[in-house]
Amino acid sequence: MEFLTNDNIQLFILFVIPGFISLKIWGLIHPSHKLVLSESLLEALAFSCFNYIGTYWLYSIFLKIELVWVYFLLALFIFPLFWPRLLKLILTSRTIKKRIISITPKSWDYFFNKRECCFMLIHINGEKQ
Secondary structure, X not given: OOOOOHHHHHHHHHHHHHHHXXXXXXXXXXXXXXXXXXXXXXXXXXXXXXXXHHHHHHHHHHHHOOOHHHHHHHHHHXXXXXXXXXXXXXXXXXXXHOOOOXXXXXXXXXXXXXXXXXXXXXXXXXXXX
């Protein structure tokens, strides 16, 4: 098992774990299909790269005060919780909402996400209930 070196494990933790955290949070706040971990590895890697791009400015600050471990704590666990919420906020903003098709995968998810009162007429065996 030559691939299980400390460097490879550190790279996996740094570039995959934040992405999986973001994907899991995205799945919790936005109705979507069930994620298969083996199929979402590239998505997790992309989320992790965006995470590090968005937090790179913090690295130089924590490097100057010699608290790099705080940066990695923030980048590994805190910011991956933040990015999916920011993405959801951007996608549901009024200006963007007018220009794109709904990001909700199912029509009933869209309807129930509006959280409006409604009346339901249910037919069971041809009779109204």
